[in-house]
Amino acid sequence: MAVKATVLIRPKEGILDPQGEAVENALPALGFSGVSHVHVGRLVELEIEDPSQLESMCEKLLANPLIEDYEVVTASA
Amino acid sequence: MAVKATVLIRPKEGILDPQGEAVENALPALGFSGVSHVHVGRLVELEIEDPSQLESMCEKLLANPLIEDYEVVTASA
Amino acid sequence: MTTAQAPHIALGLTDPEFELIVEKMGREPNATELAMFSLMWSEHCSYKHSKKILGQLPVEGPHLLMGPGENAGAVTVGDGLAIAFKVESHNHPSAVEPFQGAATGVGGILRDIFAVGARPIAVLDSLRFGELSSQRSRYLADQAVAGIGHYGNSIGVPTIGGEIYFESPYEQNCLVNAMALGLAPVDQLIKSAAAGVGNHLVLFGASTGRDGIGGASVLASAELGDDDGSKRPTVQVGDPFEESKLVECCLELLGKDLLASLQDLGAAGLTSASSEMASKGEVGLDIHVDRVPLREQGMEPFEIMVSESQERMLCVVTPELLDEVLSVCDKWDLHHAVIGEVTDTRHMKIYENGELVGDMPVPALVDDCPVYTLAPEEPTEQIYPAPSVDSEAARAARAAFDDNAQGILTALLASDNISSRRHYFERYDCIVGSRTTKRPEQAEAAVLHLWKQNESGAPIPGPSIAVSIDGSGRKVAADPYRGTIGNVLECAANIACVGGEPLGLTNCLNFGNPEKPHIAWQLTESVKGMRDACNALKLPVVGGNVSLYNQSADGPIYPTPVVGIVGGVPDPAVVATNTFAEEELFVGLIGPFEPTLAASELAKLIGDELPTRLPDLDLAKHAESLTLVRDAVRAGTIKVARDISEGGLATALAECSLGGVGATIDIAPLVERVSRAYPDAEPHQHARTALFGEGPGGIVVAGSREDLLALSNSAASMGFLALGTTGGQLLTISDPTGTLKEVSLPASEIQRIHGGALSERVSS
Amino acid sequence: MTRFGIPQFPGSCDETDTLLACSRVGEAELLWHKDKDLKGVDVVVVPGGFSYGDYLRVGAIPPFSPVMQAVKEFAAEGGLVLGICNGFQVLTEAGLLPGALLPNVNLAFTCRQVDLVVENVETPLTHEFAPTERISVPAKHTTGRYFAPTEMLNALEAEGQIILRYAEGHNFNGSVNDIAGVCNERRNVFGLMPHPEHAVDPLTGSDDGLKLFSSLASAAGVPA
Ligand SMILES: Nc1ncnc2c1ncn2[C@@H]1O[C@H](COP(=O)(O)OP(=O)(O)O)[C@@H](O)[C@H]1O
Ligand SMILES: [Mg+2]
DSSP, X not given: OOEEEEXXXXXXXXXXXXXXXXXXXXXXXXXXXXXXXEEEEEEEEEEESOGGGHHHHIIIIIOOTTTEEEEEEEEEO | OOEEEEEEEEEOTTSOOHHHHHHHHXXXXXXXXXXXXXXXXXXXXXXESXXXXXXXXXXXXXXXXTTEEXXXXXXXX | OOTTOOHHHHTTOOHHHHHHHHHHHTSOOOXXXXXXXXXXXXXXXXXXXXXXXHTTSOOOOTTEEEOBTBSSEEEEEETTEEEEEEEEEOHHHHHHSHHHHHHHHHHHHHHXXXXXXXXXXXXXXXXXXXXTTSHHHHHXXXXXXXXXXXXXXXXXXXXXXXXXXXXXXXXXXXXXXXXXXXXXXXXXXXXXXXXXXXXXXXXXXXXXXXXXXXXXXXXXXXXXXXXXXGGGGGOOOOOHHHHHHHHHHHHHHXXXXXXXXXXXXXXXXXXXXXXXXXXXXXXXXXXXXXXXXXSSTTOOHHHHHHOXXXXXXXXXXXXXXXXXXXXXXXXXXXXXXXXXXXXXXXXXXXXXXXXXXXXXXXXXXXXXXXXXXXXXOOOSSOOSOOOOOOXXXXXXXXXXXXXXXXXXXXXXXXXXXTSOOHHHHTTSOOXXXXXXXXXXXXXXXXXXXXXXXXXXXXXXXXXXXXXXXXXXXXXXXHOHHHHHHHHHHHHHHHHHXXXXXXXXXXXXXXXXXXTSHHHHHHHHHHHHHHHHHXXXXXXXXXXXXXXXXXXXXXXXXXXXEEEEEEEEESOTTSOOBSSOOSSSOEEEEESOOOXXXXXXXXXXXXXXXXXXXXXXXXXHHHHHHHHHHHHHHHTTSOOEEEEOOTTHHHHHHHXXXXXXXXXXXXXXXXXXXXXXXXXXXXXXXXXXXXXXXXXXXXXXXXXXXXXXXXXXXXXXXXXXXXXXXXXXXXXXXXXXXXXXXXXXXXXXXXXXXXXXXXXXXXXX | OOEEEEEEOTTBOSHXXXXXXXXXXXXXXXXXXXXXXXXXXXXXXXXXXXXXXXXSSTTSSGXXXXXXXXXXXXXXXXXXEEEETHHHHHHHHTTSSSSEEEOOTTOSXXXXXXXEEEOOOSSTTTTTXXXXXXXXXXXXXXXXXXXXXXXXXXXXXXXXXXXXXXXXTOOOSOOGGXXXXXXXXXXXXXXXXXXXXXXXXXXXTBOTTHHHHHHHHHHTXXXX
């Protein structure tokens, strides 16, 4: 039976994240205040029959470990 | 005290998700089998003082409600 | 919307139209049939309000290969090559979702090009938004440009030119028009008429989902209200990756001669694509909706027939070639399905799991939509309010207006409609394909080299083409007839400036609601103007598009007939640039240019009312002058050429100095011409009009003294005026009337003002 | 004559431009992504574009294609490989080149003629240039900000693996140390963000990029 998995992929800490900055800078003009540490990453959701493959899929394909961290969240489908 | 929030942004159901399709089609060639329903979305993480603003922030800036659904997950910092 | 509304009304059909459908069918249509009729009888597909007046446009010319009626028009350009081209609008979808709206607009016009068998080689865009002081306009412009770039860049077709203007009448109704060009050997062009009873109908490309359902009839024909909420679920998302595979697949299928006909799916999806193929081929089609590859579960037959999912094509294939066609689709990883057959019934029959769910005579669906006669009525006074623009440039122009030419010039150079468009066009790949020999800002028109490859892949020289797209809305609002002529002449002047011979014209008529008499009048006058200008230039209209109902509670847009012209250029190495790159060149002005401040950029900055009439034009003289310029550019006599447009002569001269070399200019000859035209005006008015007045037909040229003096003899009747000499870092323009403070600006200062204004303004 | 092979992926854009550029200094042909056959070419040039739609992450999917498996073997044997723009991204994702490419600091696709300085002229790609020679080449991308962690960066600088830098004022994407192009330690695999294949003909803007291709052709050591 397939398992539902969610993978959160974030820019590695310390690497300039202009996307996060752009969001942070746009907020005050829209009337939002008190927001900080904005980071923009990627979300991959999928169903997988053999969840033991997930780790290697992240390493090899879904994330680039040089610039990104990932976190796998699974839940059975 | 600021609250840490994670926003998951997904392509709306029924709206074309070319990324998900492309990843799904590529996986078998990469040696991964039994993977389906792949969707690629965005992840925004931030710290916010007034989490009641999150909803309207998503509507106005973080997500494009015409083509994306979003889900807010908060946890205190 | 009331709940009691009849379905046909909700779908945009009138009661008499519905009755006519019942009469043609001999019964009431079912839901699937009604949905299909509502699309085919919409303005977008049937041209019911514009067909009659479009009939007067000239559609014949020595270079014409394919005229209106096919997916794109085409002209011969020499060496056995054809250029297919067309412009189309995606205004309403872009107002709702600018990124995807503009992206899918590019995707759609590209499909029209490869549907006729041509490889897309260039895109141009014509954009209109409200004033940049509006946050919504800044957002729409930013996202539309990003969307165009996303699609064009990703598919590997360069976006080589275009235009973008900001005027408040476009605040609620932005215009996003895209033009595409394709290259094909003349004998590879293909038409879309379905043929061969018993042949298969194959749908290939992306799968079909619910996107864009109701898009054509609702989004393209209804006036936009303040609340766009109800239209939200119909947003179409483009996938340039899918389309890049689709292009290659189609060209491979055509290159191997495997197709009987080919048609893209655009607005109105499968309904319009299939029924138009049937109509042109005078055949019938059976379509099995259950065979269509779907992206979503449980789609109704009508949903499948009207879906506007992007990146799909339809072709007709003989049974013998079917396997080979499907294997080419497989090679490119595209979905495909044989969804039906060509029949001799002249009916569109729609089946679901073998059961007949729709049966319509093809002529009723495609050809029998009533065609309306417009009821034009000339307004007694200007229907648009005086332009009002809130910007630093406008304040500066007002302060300088009375006596300071330099102040006016610098205000114009920094204004939203004149300053460098670099901020936007840098987001387009303008070079992919290795054909672009003149990029944006390098010449008045983009120039593309049509090299071919020898057996070992190396390029061998071929002919070249020039292409430009233009469409001032404000001048057409001032005078639909003469304003439209001005648009055609300006576009043609751009082509002439690079030595191009105009071969064909495409257009997109962006107007308000044609059922309103004043809009009907604008449309009628505008088309007359286009007709007369094309006739004078001996230029056939190869196709185009009409976008009506561009109005909101705030009123109609400026009437905006956008024209695109393709010209032939024999040698891309002999093309005039548009800046003074050399010292000691003689500078002159050619053409029957009669400047007026009416409806000009300066008039806008200071908030002048729009006039109701522009000066008369001698079309024959304009045509002759453009020929003269073209020939002199081709002969190498004219080395620099720039047509005078927004901001008048002074702005054109300043822009000529952007290359770093200035000039010393005396405008006395033009002031004299102006004072003859307006004998009652004051000297300062004469000087201001000569410097900043606008109008068609003026081209600033530079070349060697000898060459230009020789040209001035042959061009005396063309109104050649000697203006000065290039050289040094400074642009100085002296005022013979002594009433305005003269211009004296270093080229570097002109670069700074002109180059940086827009990016500063949009990021503030 | 040196034979160039240009892998073509679905979504490649600049493969024809690259083919034209290579055919000015040698022979060139396209290599289909589904084939593992490099057809015996002497040099591989991975072209620009949006291979596999740039989906998931630029350059992430192509390294797994059959043709790139072959290119990895070819590089391991010392074969000359150049990646341009998306090709550079693919080579870093494939692990053939150090570092990674991140979104431009201006977050927008930007197409601009830029000046570059040739930093190391002792490589197969650059041996025909004079030291610190300045060239004008277009760049066009959304994801061109070169990044390497500090330690890696220091090693690259020390080993002369920085081939090209943006001239002062021309680094619009925010690349670390103004890096526009790098090579591997062995100096047989190269990656550049700017597009020399779009600078091989004065008619289309500049021919400053041609020498990169002729350098590769002569370095491949194939008799003319
Ligand atoms: N303004 C116009 N001038 C000339 N021909 C036009 C104009 N508008 C539309 N046409 C022609 O009418 C035909 C139908 O147009 P359209 O429905 O936009 O084509 P498509 O089916 O490709 O979307 C096309 O051949 C087009 O060239
Ligand atoms: Mg069409």
